Amino acid sequence: MAAKETGPQLTQDQTEMIVLSVLSEGPSYGYAISKQIAARSEDTFRVGASQLYPLLTKLEKQGLVSTDWEEIKSASAEPDAPGRKRKWYRLAPKGERRLESRIAAHQRFTSIMNSFITGTSGATS
Amino acid sequence: MSAAETKPTESVSVKPSSRDPIAQWLDVFTSLLSLPQAEAERIRDELEDHLRTRVDDLLILGMTEPEAVQKAVTELGETAQLAQNFKSVRIHSRRRIAMYTALFASAGLALTVSVAGLLPGKALTPLHAPTAAVETQPEGVTHTGILDQDLQAGTLGEMLQKLADAGNARLFVHWSSLEPLGLDADTEVRAIPAKGLNHEKVRQLINSALGLEGLDELAARVEGGLVEIGTVRYFDRIETVLVEYDLSSLTNSVQIQNSRDPRAFSRGPNIQIYDIVEPVIWREQMGSVVQDGLILTVRAPKRVQAEVKAYIDRLIDRQLHAEAESVRLEEIRRDQAKARHEKQVAAVAQSLSDNQTEIESLQQERDSLAAKYWRSEMEIKQLESQYASTESNQELAQIRDSLIEQRVQLEALVADRDRVQQQLDSAWVRIDATEDYLASLKSSEFGWNQAQAVPD
Numbered sequence: 135m136a137a138k139e140t141g142p143q144l145t146q147d148q149t150e151m152i153v154l155s156v157l158s159e160g161p162s163y164g165y166a167i168s169k170q171i172a173a174r175s176e177d178t179f180r181v182g183a184s185q186l187y188p189l190l191t192k193l194e195k196q197g198l199v200s201t202d203w204e205e206i207k208s209a210s211a212e213p214d215a216p217g218r219k220r221k222w223y224r225l226a227p228k229g230e231r232r233l234e235s236r237i238a239a240h241q242r243f244t245s246i247m248n249s250f251i252t253g254t255s256g257a258t259s
Numbered sequence: 260m261s262a263a264e265t266k267p268t269e270s271v272s273v274k275p276s277s278r279d280p281i282a283q284w285l286d287v288f289t290s291l292l293s294l295p296q297a298e299a300e301r302i303r304d305e306l307e308d309h310l311r312t313r314v315d316d317l318l319i320l321g322m323t324e325p326e327a328v329q330k331a332v333t334e335l336g337e338t339a340q341l342a343q344n345f346k347s348v349r350i351h352s353r354r355r356i357a358m359y360t361a362l363f364a365s366a367g368l369a370l371t372v373s374v375a376g377l378l379p380g381k382a383l384t385p386l387h388a389p390t391a392a393v394e395t396q397p398e399g400v401t402h403t404g405i406l407d408q409d410l411q412a413g414t415l416g417e418m419l420q421k422l423a424d425a426g427n428a429r430l431f432v433h434w435s436s437l438e439p440l441g442l443d444a445d446t447e448v449r450a451i452p453a454k455g456l457n458h459e460k461v462r463q464l465i466n467s468a469l470g471l472e473g474l475d476e477l478a479a480r481v482e483g484g485l486v487e488i489g490t491v492r493y494f495d496r497i498e499t500v501l502v503e504y505d506l507s508s509l510t511n512s513v514q515i516q517n518s519r520d521p522r523a524f525s526r527g528p529n530i531q532i533y534d535i536v537e538p539v540i541w542r543e544q545m546g547s548v549v550q551d552g553l554i555l556t557v558r559a560p561k562r563v564q565a566e567v568k569a570y571i572d573r574l575i576d577r578q579l580h581a582e583a584e585s586v587r588l589e590e591i592r593r594d595q596a597k598a599r600h601e602k603q604v605a606a607v608a609q610s611l612s613d614n615q616t617e618i619e620s621l622q623q624e625r626d627s628l629a630a631k632y633w634r635s636e637m638e639i640k641q642l643e644s645q646y647a648s649t650e651s652n653q654e655l656a657q658i659r660d661s662l663i664e665q666r667v668q669l670e671a672l673v674a675d676r677d678r679v680q681q682q683l684d685s686a687w688v689r690i691d692a693t694e695d696y697l698a699s700l701k702s703s704e705f706g707w708n709q710a711q712a713v714p715d
Contacts, residue, residue, distance in 0.1 A: 182335070187305060191302070218308050
C-alpha cells in the first residue's frame with residue numbers, strides 16, 4: 135500500500151488568508167469553512183479543527199470577523215427541545231483590509247519566486 | 260457552492276443523550292480549557308456543532324454511529340492540545356490588551372506587572388465598579404490608544420476613568436497613596452489638551468497640572484485589562500525586589516562602589532550606583548546595594564533594578580568596547596611591527612649584498628696585487644741574474660738601481676697586499692655577522708623584538 139501523501143503545510147499567515155478569503159464570499163461556519171478549503175484545494179489543503187477554531191477565535195478577538203449564533207434543530211428533536219448552536223462568521227471591514235494586505239504580500243512573494251523560476255528555466259533551455 | 264448557500268436551518272443530528280459520547284468528550288475538553296465559563300461554553304457549543312455535523316456527514320457515507328463519532332473526535336486531534344490552542348489565543352489576546360493599555364506605564368518598565376499578586380490582603384479601591392469595558396466604547400475616545408478629544412476640566416477620578424476607558428481597561432486607583440499629597444477622586448484638575456496624545460503623554464500632563472514630580476508622580480501598571488494608578492512611591496514600595504548581579508564579566512580594573520560612606524568614594528571607585536542610579540531612592544532608604552566579591556546584591560524597586568541592570572550592562576559594553584579597541588590597537592601595532600621587520604630584513608639583505616660586492620672587489624684587487632707581486636719578484640730575479648753575469652760597471656750600476664726600484668715596488672705591493680687582505684678579512688667578518696643577523700631576523704616571527712641595529 136502506498137504511503138498516504140501529506141499535503142503541503144500552510145503557514146499561519148497563509149491559513150489566515152485562505153480563511154478570510156473563504157469568508158469574503160459570504161458568511162460561513164467552522165465546519166463549512168474547513169470543507170470548503172478541502173474542496174477548493176482538491177484536498178490539497180486540510181485545515182483541521184484544532185487549527186481552524188483557535189484561528190477563528192483569534193480573528194474574532196482581533197475584530198477581523200464578526201459572529202452570530204444560530205440555533206440548529208434536529209429534525210427528530212422535540213419541537214420545544216433546544217437545538218444546538220452554530221456560530222457563523224462574517225468578514226468585518228477590518229478583515230477585508232487584512233485580506234487585501236495578505237493577498238498583496240502573497241502576490242509579491244509569488245512574483246519574486248516566479249522571477250527565480252523563470253530565470254532557471256531560461257538558463258536550462 | 261458558496262458558504263451562504265450552505266447555511267442550513269435544519270440538520271439531521273445525532274440526538275444527544277446522557278450517555279452521548281460527544282457530550283462526554285466535550286465535558287472533558289471543556290474542563291481542560293481553564294477559561295471563564297461563558298467563553299468555555301461558547302467554544303463547547305461551536306465544537307459540538309462541528310462534531311455533530313461531521314457525524315451527520317459520516318453517517319451519510321455509510322458509517323455506523325459509533326464509528327462516525329470516533330472518527331469525528333479523532334479528527335479533532337489530541338484533546339489537550341486542542342484546548343491549549345484555544346488557551347493560547349486567549350493569552351495572546353490578553354497580551355495585546357496589556358500592550359494596548361500599557362501606554363499608561365512608565366517607559367522602560369515591564370508593562371505587565373502582576374501588581375495584584377504583589378498585594379496580598381491589600382484592598383484595591385475601585386473608582387468605579389469594574390465594567391465590561393471591552394464591550395463598550397466611551398463617547399469621544401477611540402480604541403487606538405490615542406485620545407481623540409481634549410479632556411475637559413473635572414475631577415481627577417473622572418479624568419483617570421476617561422483614560423482607562425480610552426484603553427478599554429478597567430480602573431483601580433490606590434487613593435491611599437494619593438492622600439498624603441492631598442489628592443482624592445474629587446480633586447479638581449484643569450482641562451488637559453489631550454486630543455491626539457497617547458496615554459503616557461496625557462498622564463504626564465495630568466502630573467504637571469497637579470504639580471506632581473519625582474516619586475509623587477502618578478504611575479500606572481497594567482495587567483489583563485486592569486489599570487492600576489498610584490504614585491511612583493507607592494509602586495516602588497510594593498515592587499521592591501532583591502536582585503543579584505553577576506559582575507564576573509567586569510575585569511578587576513572596574514570595581515563596584517557599594518559604600519554610602521562619601522570617603523570611600525575617594526578610594527577610586529569606578530561604579531557609583533548610589534550617585535548615578537536614582538539617587539533619591541537610596542536617600543529615602545528605599546533600597547540598598549551590597550557587594551560580595553563579584554556578586555552585587557541590590558534591593559530596590561523593579562524600575563530601579565532595570566536602571567541598575569542597564570547601568571551595569573553599559574559598563575560591560577564599555578569594557579567590551581575597550582577590549583575590542585585594545586585588540587584593534589594591538590593589531591595595528593603588530594602590522595606596524597611586521598612592516599618594520601620586513602623593512603629591516605630588506606635593509607640587512609641589502610647590507611649583505613653590499614658586503615658580498617665589496618668582498619668580490621677586494622678579492623679582485625688582491626688577485627691583481629698578487630699578479631703584480633709575482634711579476635715584480637720575477638723582475639728582481641732577472642735583474643739579480645743580470646747583475647751576476649754583467650762585468651760592465653756602468654751596467655752594474657744601472658741594474659743595481661733597477662733592483663733597488665723593484666724592491667721598493669715589491670715592498671709597496673706587499674704593503675698593499677696586506678692592507679687588502681685585512682680589508683678582506685674584515686669584510687668576511689662583517690658578512691658572517693650580517694648573515695647570522697639576517698638568519699635570526701627571519702627566524703623570529705616579525706623580528707620586531709630583536710635588536711634594531713644592523714651590525715657594522
